[in-house]
Amino acid sequence: YDKARQIKNTQDQYCTKALAGEWKGLAPDFPEDLQWEALVDVLRGRVKVHTHCYETVDLDDLVRITNEFEFSIAAFHHAHETYLVPDTLKAAYGHPPAIALFASKSRFKRESYRGSEFAPRILAENGLQVVMKSDHPVLDSRFLLYEAQQAHYYGLDSNLALLSVTGTPAQVMGQDHRIGFIKTGYDADLVLWDSHPLALGATPQQVWVDGIPQLSSPHVNHKPASSQASPQTPDFNKEALDAVKYDGLPPLEPKTSNDGAVVFTNVSRVLTINTEGIEDKFIAEGDLGVVLVRNGKLICSSIALFCGEDLLASGKAQFIDLAGGWISPGLTTFGSVLGLEEIEGEASTSDGYVLDPLLYKVPEIAGGDNSIIRAGDGLQYTTRNALLAYRSGVTAAITAPKSAGFLAGLSVVFATSAKHQLDDGGLIQDVAAVHVFIHHGAPSVSTKIASLRNLLRVFIGQGEVPLVIDVDNADIMASLLRLKGDIEEELDTSLKFVFSGASEAHLLANEISDAGVGVIVSPSRSYPGSWEKRRILPGPPLSQKSNLLELRAHNVSVALGVPGAWEARNTRFDLGWIALEAGDSVSKKEVLALASVNLQQLLGVHSFETDLVASKGGDLLDFDSKVVAVISPRRGVVDLF
Structure with missing residues (x-):
């Protein structure tokens, strides 16, 4: 910056003398240096500066540099800690920078560890411009609007949420004279949405460019009809205040765990799990209901208050108003390294x-090349991703060992709320399924399938433990289906195959269904x-159905997974999106089963007492509700948030 300033000052002196006609002693050539030309233009305000900056210490450094060298910053990008230092940002030279950030993607590296879903609202409340971004392909730009929807859910005003992906980025880029607004003379770049743009699952009916x-x-x-208006989002005021109070790391454990009597009032529906799947325990067909829970177990549910009438009179129970909300089974997450x-x-x-035995020599002390690693041996509890998932209704996780090769090992089932493995109910099932990865790259696909053929003969021939194959390519899936048939015929057995990931599975929907293979999308x-x-x-x-719904239409047993640990908390919204796309063809019970019953059945999870999740203001599948409690019969408590 100092070198650029020296060149700028020299240029200014040159121009001042030239304009004054003071040619004596003036160099014949204008003083410039191509190496520093761009930075000189930054100091002149001709170039908009967008900087990738996360942490408060770096934000402070750059703000001081802007004042020392007198140039403005258009926007800080990613900027996970900006919400902690709004006054520092407003001290930047010229004008405060805009902040371009994700809605809920955090903790992917140290600099993003303090990221908060409440950052957009906090920044806006401090008068700073907010831009929601995708950093494509980090997030799929096709769903940029989903970032604005989440920001709105966590408290960003609806007008600012819409501006965050339209007018504000246009202004920050210096293009608001032609895009970002619907005005006469502006580019005719328009979208007609099938629902309110801030409603979950809003999808273009038509897009016009020019x-x-x-x-x-x-x-x-x-x-x-409910999707045609802006969602009535929950109250997250305390959580937003805590995010700042605790410097981005607020406590995530439940604020209380009640092992006595809890009465939920104004309940519209109660769903539980039985041997057949998810069933209705109670539906309010007029007056909202009352649910009594004692020692973490559901005692009764009824329209009348007699469920908790005696407790109300004695004052010995804790009462929680769900405002028309639901009590439904806790969700299960799979597909990421949550807990590792x-x-x-x-x-x-x-x-x-x-x-991986195909890439390395596995030491004999670890079992040699025939060893199969257990994810349960490396579990880490109380990670922030796990606790955030728990607060969002994800009460159990199924995690396979972390692998960059072919053989991952044995997955584990654990409670996202537990403090450690020895905690009551912390380890739900030590071993669930065997996991392998088959993708293009060294060693070859054919080498991996040959290894799998041997693995099936030696270890999994009895078909008791599910084999989960992470695979996306339809040609590889076809080879695996043929392998399954060959081994079953050779060993006279029935194998439990499950494809996970499965991006191209829809191309083989009939074949997958005929082979009895499950799919976790x-x-x-x-x-x-x-x-x-x-x-x-x-x-x-772009197509009538999604991959998951197309598979389901062909009677494939399907479930839902997430690739990233940070995404586990958004499982409820992924399910809600599926429900909206499915319409009347899939019930909400069937949608909830995609991340609970179906997932557990496909991955060999034995039946266990599933936690129940209480959501205030609606069911788990929309932006109107908030998880306020988890009812845990295994631990005999009700966790309150």
């Missing part, structure tokens, strides 16, 4: 990768991020 429609045959689903690491990019916080909204995922089924408006 006035030209882009979708020749858009697939449009009917959305409910705290920060994705920091090796010191992770269990680490298993040694992850992510729920497919993205062609690599060659072997290129033939995705994108879902509306």
Whole structure:
């Protein structure tokens, strides 16, 4: 910066003399240096500065530099800790920078560890401009609006949430004279949404670029009337205050655990799990109901108050108003390394990768090349991702060992709320399934399938333990289906195959169904991020169905997974999106089963007393509700948030 300033000052002196006609002693050539030209233009305000900056100490350094060298910053990007120092940002030279950030993606590296879902609202409340971003392909830009929807859910005003992906970024880029607003003379870049843009699952019915429609045959689903208005989002005021109070690391454990009597009032529906799946325990058909829980167990549910009438009179119970909310089974997450690491990019916080026998010589002390690692041996409890998932209704997780090769090992089932493995109910099932990964790359796909053939003969021939194969390419899936048939015939057995990831599974929906193979779709909204995922089924408006719904239509046993540990908390919204796209073809009970009963059945999880989740203001599947309690019969308590 100092070198650029010296050049700028020299240029200014040159121009001052030239304009004054003082040519004597003036150099024949204008003083410039191409190496520093861009930075000189920054100091002149001709170039908009966008800087990638996360932590408060770096934000403070850069703000001081702007004042020392007198230039402005257009926006800080990613900027996970900006909400902690709004006054520092407002001290920047010229004008405060805008803040471009994710809604809920955090903890992928140390600098993002203090990121908060409440950052957009806190920044806006301090008068700073907010831009929601995707950093494509980190997040799929096709769903940029979802970032604004989440920001609104956690407290950003609706007008600012919409501006965060329209007018504000246009202004920050210096393009608000032609895009970002609907005005006469502006570019005719428009979107017609099938529901309110801040409603979950809002999908374009048509897109115009320069006035030209882009979708020749858009697939449009009917959305409910409730989706036509901005969501009535819950109250997160205390949580937002705590995010700042605790410097970005507020306590995430339940504020209280009640092992006595708890009465939930104004309940509209109660769902529980039985041997057949998810069943209705109570539905309010007029007056809202009352649910009594004692020692973590549901005692009764009724319209009348007699469930808790005696307790109300004695004052010995805690009463919680659900305001028309639901009590439903806790969700289960699978597909990420939740519970094996705290920060994705920091090796010191992770269990680490298993040694793959196709790439390394596994030491004999670890069992040699025939060893199968157990994820349960490396579990880390109370990670922030796990606790945030718990507060969002995800009460159990199924996690396989972390692998960058072929053989991962044996997955574990654990409670996201537990303090450690020895905690009551902390370890639900030590071993669930065997996991392998088969993708393009060294060693070859054919080598991996040959290894799997041997593995099936030696270890899994009896078919008692599910084999979960992480695979995306349809050609590889076809080879695996043929392998399954060959081994079953050879060993006269029945194998339990499950495909996870499965981006191209829809191309083999009939064959997968005929073979009795289950599929865990992850992510729920497919993205062609690599060659072997290129033939995705994108879902509306580009296709009638998504990958998951197409498989389900062919009677494939399907469940939902998430790729990233930070995404586990958003499982409820992924399910809600699926419900909206499915319409009347899938009930809410069936949708909830995708991340509970179905997932557990596919992954060999034995039946256990499932936690129940109480959501205030609605069911788990929309932006109107908030998880306020978890009822845990295994631990005999009700956790309150």
